[in-house]
Amino acid sequence: xxxxxxxLDTVQKAQKINCNFKGKDILSLDQFSPEDxxxxxxxxxxxxxxxxxxxxxxxxxxxxxxxxxxxxSSRTFGSFCAAIKKLGGQTVEIQNPTQVSSVAKGExxxxxxxxxxxxxxxxxxxxxxxxxxxxxxxxxxFIPIINAGDGTGEHPTQALLDLFxxxxxxxxxxxxxxxxxxxxxxxxxxxxxxxGLSLFKGNSVYLLSPPSLRLTRADFTMFSQRGxxxxxxxxxxxxxxEVHVWYWTRVQKExxxxxxxxxxxxxxxxxxxxxxxxxxxxxxxxxxxxxxxxEIDREVDKDPRALYFRSEIRNGMYTRMALLALVLGKIS
Amino acid sequence: xxxxxxxLDTVQKAQKINCNFKGKDILSLDQFSPEDxxxxxxxxxxxxxxxxxxxxxxxxxxxxxxxxxxxxSSRTFGSFCAAIKKLGGQTVEIQNPTQVSSVAKGExxxxxxxxxxxxxxxxxxxxxxxxxxxxxxxxxxFIPIINAGDGTGEHPTQALLDLFxxxxxxxxxxxxxxxxxxxxxxxxxxxxxxxGLSLFKGNSVYLLSPPSLRLTRADFTMFSQRGxxxxxxxxxxxxxxEVHVWYWTRVQKExxxxxxxxxxxxxxxxxxxxxxxxxxxxxxxxxxxxxxxxEIDREVDKDPRALYFRSEIRNGMYTRMALLALVLGKIS
Amino acid sequence: xxxxxxxLDTVQKAQKINCNFKGKDILSLDQFSPEDxxxxxxxxxxxxxxxxxxxxxxxxxxxxxxxxxxxxSSRTFGSFCAAIKKLGGQTVEIQNPTQVSSVAKGExxxxxxxxxxxxxxxxxxxxxxxxxxxxxxxxxxFIPIINAGDGTGEHPTQALLDLFxxxxxxxxxxxxxxxxxxxxxxxxxxxxxxxGLSLFKGNSVYLLSPPSLRLTRADFTMFSQRGxxxxxxxxxxxxxxEVHVWYWTRVQKExxxxxxxxxxxxxxxxxxxxxxxxxxxxxxxxxxxxxxxxEIDREVDKDPRALYFRSEIRNGMYTRMALLALVLGKIS
Numbered sequence: 001x002x003x004x005x006x007x008l009d010t011v012q013k014a015q016k017i018n019c020n021f022k023g024k025d026i027l028s029l030d031q032f033s034p035e036d037x038x039x040x041x042x043x044x045x046x047x048x049x050x051x052x053x054x055x056x057x058x059x060x061x062x063x064x065x066x067x068x069x070x071x072x073s074s075r076t077f078g079s080f081c082a083a084i085k086k087l088g089g090q091t092v093e094i095q096n097p098t099q100v101s102s103v104a105k106g107e108x109x110x111x112x113x114x115x116x117x118x119x120x121x122x123x124x125x126x127x128x129x130x131x132x133x134x135x136x137x138x139x140x141x142f143i144p145i146i147n148a149g150d151g152t153g154e155h156p157t158q159a160l161l162d163l164f165x166x167x168x169x170x171x172x173x174x175x176x177x178x179x180x181x182x183x184x185x186x187x188x189x190x191x192x193x194x195x196g197l198s199l200f201k202g203n204s205v206y207l208l209s210p211p212s213l214r215l216t217r218a219d220f221t222m223f224s225q226r227g228x229x230x231x232x233x234x235x236x237x238x239x240x241x242e243v244h245v246w247y248w249t250r251v252q253k254e255x256x257x258x259x260x261x262x263x264x265x266x267x268x269x270x271x272x273x274x275x276x277x278x279x280x281x282x283x284x285x286x287x288x289x290x291x292x293x294x295e296i297d298r299e300v301d302k303d304p305r306a307l308y309f310r311s312e313i314r315n316g317m318y319t320r321m322a323l324l325a326l327v328l329g330k331i332s
Numbered sequence: 333x334x335x336x337x338x339x340l341d342t343v344q345k346a347q348k349i350n351c352n353f354k355g356k357d358i359l360s361l362d363q364f365s366p367e368d369x370x371x372x373x374x375x376x377x378x379x380x381x382x383x384x385x386x387x388x389x390x391x392x393x394x395x396x397x398x399x400x401x402x403x404x405s406s407r408t409f410g411s412f413c414a415a416i417k418k419l420g421g422q423t424v425e426i427q428n429p430t431q432v433s434s435v436a437k438g439e440x441x442x443x444x445x446x447x448x449x450x451x452x453x454x455x456x457x458x459x460x461x462x463x464x465x466x467x468x469x470x471x472x473x474f475i476p477i478i479n480a481g482d483g484t485g486e487h488p489t490q491a492l493l494d495l496f497x498x499x500x501x502x503x504x505x506x507x508x509x510x511x512x513x514x515x516x517x518x519x520x521x522x523x524x525x526x527x528g529l530s531l532f533k534g535n536s537v538y539l540l541s542p543p544s545l546r547l548t549r550a551d552f553t554m555f556s557q558r559g560x561x562x563x564x565x566x567x568x569x570x571x572x573x574e575v576h577v578w579y580w581t582r583v584q585k586e587x588x589x590x591x592x593x594x595x596x597x598x599x600x601x602x603x604x605x606x607x608x609x610x611x612x613x614x615x616x617x618x619x620x621x622x623x624x625x626x627e628i629d630r631e632v633d634k635d636p637r638a639l640y641f642r643s644e645i646r647n648g649m650y651t652r653m654a655l656l657a658l659v660l661g662k663i664s
Numbered sequence: 665x666x667x668x669x670x671x672l673d674t675v676q677k678a679q680k681i682n683c684n685f686k687g688k689d690i691l692s693l694d695q696f697s698p699e700d701x702x703x704x705x706x707x708x709x710x711x712x713x714x715x716x717x718x719x720x721x722x723x724x725x726x727x728x729x730x731x732x733x734x735x736x737s738s739r740t741f742g743s744f745c746a747a748i749k750k751l752g753g754q755t756v757e758i759q760n761p762t763q764v765s766s767v768a769k770g771e772x773x774x775x776x777x778x779x780x781x782x783x784x785x786x787x788x789x790x791x792x793x794x795x796x797x798x799x800x801x802x803x804x805x806f807i808p809i810i811n812a813g814d815g816t817g818e819h820p821t822q823a824l825l826d827l828f829x830x831x832x833x834x835x836x837x838x839x840x841x842x843x844x845x846x847x848x849x850x851x852x853x854x855x856x857x858x859x860g861l862s863l864f865k866g867n868s869v870y871l872l873s874p875p876s877l878r879l880t881r882a883d884f885t886m887f888s889q890r891g892x893x894x895x896x897x898x899x900x901x902x903x904x905x906e907v908h909v910w911y912w913t914r915v916q917k918e919x920x921x922x923x924x925x926x927x928x929x930x931x932x933x934x935x936x937x938x939x940x941x942x943x944x945x946x947x948x949x950x951x952x953x954x955x956x957x958x959e960i961d962r963e964v965d966k967d968p969r970a971l972y973f974r975s976e977i978r979n980g981m982y983t984r985m986a987l988l989a990l991v992l993g994k995i996s
Contacts, residue, residue: 064418081757082783092414114645115410115622115645120414291771298774313782443973
């Protein structure tokens, strides 16, 4: 933990952190203030530098973290596992508890959470139904619940890594112009990143999606009232050159009941080399929460502005390391 | 391991432990003497105190424990994983080997056990068929097999945690009156706890179940001959006020071939606030091996006498820590 | 790591190792020279001695290894997990990603590999389709890929453990007569072991299989040109007494589209006590890659020449420990 003790400035921040992270549930982007994000991303940066120097921390030593994943997500699962273990923590790993557990015998979520909190220092939960992370948080008496994605609800750590990646590039989270493309309706990472951007001043957001996959009017109004300037567009030709970030998303098959509708919409907007040439500037960055299934051409992967493989995934691990360190660690 | 070396008394006990636990298979409650339980629960208590003081042990350091779970049980799985890792041990985790392994290719249990014993210091096995733990024990040449529940057979560590929880409350396991309710026929935890209670003098047991879910006559006779006073009852009104422990169980859907029969019987006996008020005394405790699916009302959870979330689950982890330390540890 | 520093001879070898193993993908037996195998098996031997003396190594400390298993294989999975953890490494464990992951959402193998390499020091991959390990290796930018078996392709670590087991017994891998029985067509371990034997001089190989499960003519020619003397036989009576190694294999149900054909062929050749008495010499060894499903009688297990449970499985763990230490360790 030596790396937390570099200077007084850090210690002061850490004292504030205690109020905002320590022992808290992490359910939604809404719970963070701009100062919280400052603290989190500062520690994320330290985690990244620490590893690049081959240094390690054991800030989660003797902590037992239970991962309960009710929904396929090897990527988020692996990222959390790696984050925990790199900080010396230990895991109890439960995948598909609806098949592999008491849940199969009819146990309620509430009971499951209470059982696992008896031998965990925190529970990281993934679930296909929006609101489940909150329900888990209500059920837990003693320990923090971390939302690793709940259906069309939120996926806060994904949004945090996205915000960190943007900040790393542009050194700020204000006065940015960001384009979101794909599924605005069901894309929970979009919702979470919008929440984050709305914390800072001067941000404009272009929303490019098929008409049937637009933000709900309620969400549109809510984000506008929070100060985001939202502009809905229908065609790539409407993307202004000055956009800083293209945030592309997958049209999510698993959210459609009508597969024909999905087939019709899935590749409405695709990033190609040509599209970048035509509408993107030289300093912009291209992001994607992954997995992708065709909405970004493979040839684009080599473009230095494409950060989904280059930065986002590793940043995800560092963001989760920082978050868990703040929630569970002995920082004081 | 410093905590094992407190006083001569402990060392003497440990020498005896070596005879009874070290290197032994743990298959059934029947293999324990009252002295064994004394030793085990004394160490369980130490494990609990140790953790409450923030101390740790690495008594399982460099031990590799393989968990092979052929049946859904995230709770027992998680409890064993946590117990092992908290003592510094390591795990090889195999869930659903009938899908995920050589078993899918037609390998026998015997061969599977011999394969895994080649790189394990112990195997913890869960299986839907009674007698499988014994079969695994017969197959293993060198290492201990721990039964984590085998169908309608036994689930010894569940029974041990139950007995520990009772002892923790009443400071003895003799001269108690215990009520079991639910499925006496298929409930393996009931059978295992009865085995444990029969080791001690003066215990009376009330058995409340639908007629079709009573103990077999063979089991009734066997437990009676071991010295338990068994009284079968049909209605809650027959529960005497002086009962120390209510041990409620789930009617297990997975043991029924006829689901109509299950639906008819599942909620015959339900613990409500009212029922407790009417028939339970102030010092009794309410236990349940979990999962529950409705046979204890949620409003009862807050009652301080309800120990299923409050004590049993954590006690399960400490009991397993103590057991594994005795079977595998370097206690001498 | 002290055990690597015994004498100058070892250090010299280690320097060569760096060229051939360090940071390299392990995809096929073909990539090894006789000298590579010398180095690997020398370290495997050290790993085995080290453990027998109760010593440990932390050569994989702070290394994160991701296991992605697309196909049932609890044995290989467990062996790799144990090998990694015994050397102080850490694991991210993904089983059945086609069900439990982004793959279920349509992600390509290439993208999956790039995601996991972002937080791994190596990826160990198992897949039902031949060539997948190579494809994974092409996708990975920075980290080594270890093939844990890809369909009818190769299973190099299985072959390495087999070759080590043979060498341990006969102190050389040349001038041997080896019998392979069972499925020569689909048996990837057979193919990999043949590759290994073809590196050394004077080896003769008898191939006993039903006509429909013989080596392809292309493979037959290729192995002959590499210097192996291959003799195809049809009946046990054609096994010469001087054979050093009987390498028996399972006829693999999962490779047949026509189950009737499988039923007809599965037990064409079975090892019994009688068969050994009649055709095997006293110093030969009987090997099997496991799982078996009837092609070796249980009564044979006790024969001291039967090494499948006695040596092969543990040797598998030691071989994998040595291999991972060479690929990832700080040996210099």
